[in-house]
Amino acid sequence: MSIDQIKAEARRAAFAARKAVFGSGRDAAAQAHLTAALAPFGAAPLSGYLPIRTEIDPVPVMASHPGPVGVPVILGAGQPLDFHLWTPEAALVEGPFGAKVPAEGVTMAPRVVIVPMLAFDARGYRLGYGGGFYDRTLARLRAAGPVTALGFAFDAQEQAEVPTDQFDQPLDGIVTESGLRLYC
Template sequence: MDPAVKAAARQVAFAARKAAFAAGQGQAAELLADVLAAHRGLALAGYMPMRTEIDPLPAMAAHQGPVGVPVIIGPAQALRFREWSPGSAMVAGDFGALIPQEGGWLEPAVLIVPLLAFDARGYRLGYGGGFYDRTLEGLRARGPVLAVGFAFAAQEVDAVPIDATDQPLDMIVTEQGVRRF
């Protein structure tokens, strides 16, 4: 895939997400918590929302089981996940995302995935680092993992430009509902 195609798609997706963020998150976190309730007890990885990302923290806090957030280990590497709970001491990690100052590592069975855009095939457009694609590929090689995209409905596009290394989502949760792929 021509990198310029993905770069142009990212520009459009950032603008769509910014507009959706300004409109409010509706019942998205409650819908996500309902999805996660079916997976209580399993290790969950979420993310610390940045800028105009939809906020998964209420659903993460409600999860009955261990919860982690991503830590970037280095360029072109899979993410690792450090245990998190509400009130954890946080520090700025790479790219400004907050990460727990300390805590154990966990391997998630359920992964909430941030994104810029998604399509009806279950593909997502990320930020371009490939971190989540590498992570999902590695996790899936070791066993089942549920990849749940979390986004605003306005972030859906006709077709996400994809490469052979792009990993599809298993479902997407938006303020308008849940879709399985």
Template sequence: MDKSAARQAAFSRRKAVHQPQAATAGYLSEVLAGYRGVPLAGYMAMRTEIDPTPAMEEAAAHGPVGVPVIMGAAQPLKFRLWEPDCALIDGEFGARIPEKGDWMIPQIVIVPLVAFDRNGGRLGYGGGFYDRTLEQLRAARATMAIGFAYAAQVDTDLPLEPTDQPLDMIVTEQGIITP
């Protein structure tokens, strides 16, 4: 299966289980509690993405939390400091970003995804933003990538490429998967 077909199938699976108001970040909060104070980056959920905001709010009480800002095509992401209830504006592709704030470098990155496998493989949206960003961050220092997804987004046959950055852990609404 090619990446385009895999993405379409995965989007359908994700849409079928999306629960926008459900408490789905409990396991993510549990994982992050073991890393209090470590700089981390989450994301502002869009469309049918699982929402990490409750876990990010808890983490922000103990250390810096950022969200990704798209700087341009084929460029790594940068991360702007985020706080609960900060003013947000629309960034590229409709992603919400803090209106203002300092830049930060995370040591933990919560990664949105379209599909994942139990070996740490991730299928993203196709822009390569997270792959470039994780490669850059990991070249400078150890950086943990935590995929956050609905359990139904698992796929046993992902079309992965050598440039795809692996996930160190996958967290779903049903539990924690360590490759």
């Protein structure tokens, strides 16, 4: 079985696990832990995301962040993400894959990135939707200077080991409703 097939199987299981806990009221505890995990970074530029499907919701944490906040924008297949400034009042338009993006495309460079996912493991690796956008983006950001990547997920999304290849970027930590797990 190829790595792509193995990842596809892992994604199917991960979608089901995430869907099973979505809407169960666990977001608030995870959001409190995310707020605490971000506190040491002060007003550093932050990128979050506007949730789609059954993703855990970081928006309340993003809205309370004291510094600039951006959200990811897909520029095209095979490219890293761009980040555009976001506020809770920002006008949004439909972006690729159903994600909303700010109508005004003012770019920003995050120092901390909140990363969505389907699954994660104890090594700090994540399984995304398969486009490689965050892996390319984290590689680019890390090459330019220090950046902290924090995954945000439900405990139920943890797998024994997510399948990885040479392009997968590990996260520095993952925040769930149980707290922060640091890896790097």
